[in-house]
Amino acid sequence: MEICRKDKCVGCGVCEFICNSSAITMNKDPLTGFVYPIVDESKCKKCNKCVSKCPINNVESMVSNNILDCYAVVSKDSNIRQTSTSGGLAYCLQEKTILSGGVVFSVVSNYPNEIAVFQRIDRLEKINNTQGSKYVQANVRIIYDQIIHELRKQKKVLVIGTPCQISAIKTITKGINTNLTTVELVCHGVSSSKILMDYISEIKIKNDVHDIKFRDYNRTCLALLGSDQNLLYKKYVHDDLFTLAYLKSIILRQSCYHCKFGKYNRYVADLTIGDFWGLGEDSIFRDSYKKGVSLLLIHSERGLQLIESLDNICMEKRAINEAIQGNRTFNDDYLKPPYQRNNFIKYYSLSHNVHRAIQKSIFLSILYFRLRGIIKRIIRK
Numbered sequence: 210m211e212i213c214r215k216d217k218c219v220g221c222g223v224c225e226f227i228c229n230s231s232a233i234t235m236n237k238d239p240l241t242g243f244v245y246p247i248v249d250e251s252k253c254k255k256c257n258k259c260v261s262k263c264p265i266n267n268v269e270s271m272v273s274n275n276i277l278d279c280y281a282v283v284s285k286d287s288n289i290r291q292t293s294t295s296g297g298l299a300y301c302l303q304e305k306t307i308l309s310g311g312v313v314f315s316v317v318s319n320y321p322n323e324i325a326v327f328q329r330i331d332r333l334e335k336i337n338n339t340q341g342s343k344y345v346q347a348n349v350r351i352i353y354d355q356i357i358h359e360l361r362k363q364k365k366v367l368v369i370g371t372p373c374q375i376s377a378i379k380t381i382t383k384g385i386n387t388n389l390t391t392v393e394l395v396c397h398g399v400s401s402s403k404i405l406m407d408y409i410s411e412i413k414i415k416n417d418v419h420d421i422k423f424r425d426y427n428r429t430c431l432a433l434l435g436s437d438q439n440l441l442y443k444k445y446v447h448d449d450l451f452t453l454a455y456l457k458s459i460i461l462r463q464s465c466y467h468c469k470f471g472k473y474n475r476y477v478a479d480l481t482i483g484d485f486w487g488l489g490e491d492s493i494f495r496d497s498y499k500k501g502v503s504l505l506l507i508h509s510e511r512g513l514q515l516i517e518s519l520d521n522i523c524m525e526k527r528a529i530n531e532a533i534q535g536n537r538t539f540n541d542d543y544l545k546p547p548y549q550r551n552n553f554i555k556y557y558s559l560s561h562n563v564h565r566a567i568q569k570s571i572f573l574s575i576l577y578f579r580l581r582g583i584i585k586r587i588i589r590k
């Protein structure tokens with residue numbers, strides 16, 4: 210039995226969560242590590258609940274094109290801004306929710322156990338762990354029970370995640386969501402922890418890796434840190450094969466190529482946050498642009514209330530078109546995976562070596578960026 214089309218399944222586990230017969234288990238694909246549901250037909254009562262509740266089968270009724278306002282935002286605290294991916298808005302939203310007695314569910318990295326996993330954040334000192342984008346799929350299934358528990362206690366709950374994760378949260382909290390506010394990230398797509406772990410294990414590093422960072426000074430990179438946060442490995446986008454392959458979209462989950470969420474007129478959450486690429490020259494944040502500026506789209510009164518309650522941000526109203534046109538991800542039409550994605554899967558299954566599979570799949574791009582780097586270095590001399 211197929212709950213939704215496998216290439217569209219986002220691995221949210223809502224089906225597993227709502228099946229009263231415990232007939233569904235989420236299984237990892239042995240090669241890529243992405244999880245998919247498997248139905249035990251001997252336990253299945255054919256009630257069809259999993260099919261009818263699957264967010265992917267209900268995507269059209271979940272998305273809306275409502276945008277009340279658009280802002281460029283930065284945290285007033287320069288330290289928070291520097292340690293966040295964009296302008297630090299996610300930190301400020303979490304801080305406000307906790308200070309007003311609520312709880313947050315947000316993604317942390319607890320390497321080497323999991324590179325990205327949702328966690329309950331109920332103290333200010335825990336927010337630091339959530340900072341920074343992790344470009345692999347986070348396990349969202351483990352927080353469903355906790356969110357329902359908090360909402361039943363009438364606690365204010367804030368959830369920050371990818372749009373498909375927010376659609377799952379909204380599905381499982383239907384009818385009890387009065388105190389729930391949701392924030393979706395502008396989302397290029399996710400790779401898997403398994404692919405990244407394999408990649409890291411292939412890099413010859415003497416010391417044990419204790420932490421990972423994906424962004425530095427507003428540039429995409431892969432940095433591996435030791436036990437004292439000492440730097441063991443760092444390469445920027447065009448020199449690091451994993452990062453390049455992620456941005457070239459050859460190592461994403463299959464559903465990301467068919468994603469019907471988070472496009473310029475399809476939102477599920479109360480708020481959307483991302484990078485404010487394409488910010489106009491007249492913006493008050495233009496001088497400090499390189500330090501990161503958050504894009505904020507407000508979709509609902511609930512989202513607006515939370516934003517109005519913030520006293521730790523500077524914000525500037527901007528035209529919606531500027532934000533949408535400047536951010537490729539809103540406009541990307543992932544109808545087909547690039548052909549190099551199929552090549553990556555083919556080479557990865559043959560060699561079980563991520564470096565080799567990426568090198569063979571995007572050989573020309575790697576060559577182009579290497580030559581460009583060499584020419585830049587020569588010109589600088």
Ligand SMILES: Cc1cc2nc3c(=O)[nH]c(=O)nc-3n(C[C@H](O)[C@H](O)[C@H](O)COP(=O)(O)OP(=O)(O)OC[C@H]3O[C@@H](n4cnc5c(N)ncnc54)[C@H](O)[C@@H]3O)c2cc1C
Pocket residue numbers: 292293294295296297298299300314315316317325339340341342343344345346347369370371394395396397398399482483484485486503504536538
């Ligand atoms: C996989 C992914 C793809 C993205 N693609 C784009 C893009 O194409 N264009 C764009 O403008 N912005 C994109 N973003 C969003 C952007 O990178 C920042 O996360 C966002 O602007 C928030 O930055 P910040 O400075 O407010 O907060 P930060 O401190 O950077 O906060 C990060 C927040 O993101 C959440 N988060 C981190 N990793 C994950 C994950 N793997 N899954 C779910 N939630 C996570 C954390 O819970 C935290 O709340 C992406 C983010 C992710 C995680």
Ligand code: SF4
Pocket residue numbers: 212213217218219220221222223224225245246262263264265
């Ligand atoms: S998208 Fe979610 S609910 Fe639908 S089949 Fe996949 S894991 Fe199950």
Ligand code: SF4
Pocket residue numbers: 227228229230231232233248252253254255256257258259260
């Ligand atoms: S049809 Fe009903 S019993 Fe069968 S797997 Fe789906 S939810 Fe479970």
Ligand code: SF4
Pocket residue numbers: 219371372373374396397398399462464465466468469470471
């Ligand atoms: S691109 Fe779409 S399917 Fe992929 S993680 Fe983002 S929201 Fe989910």
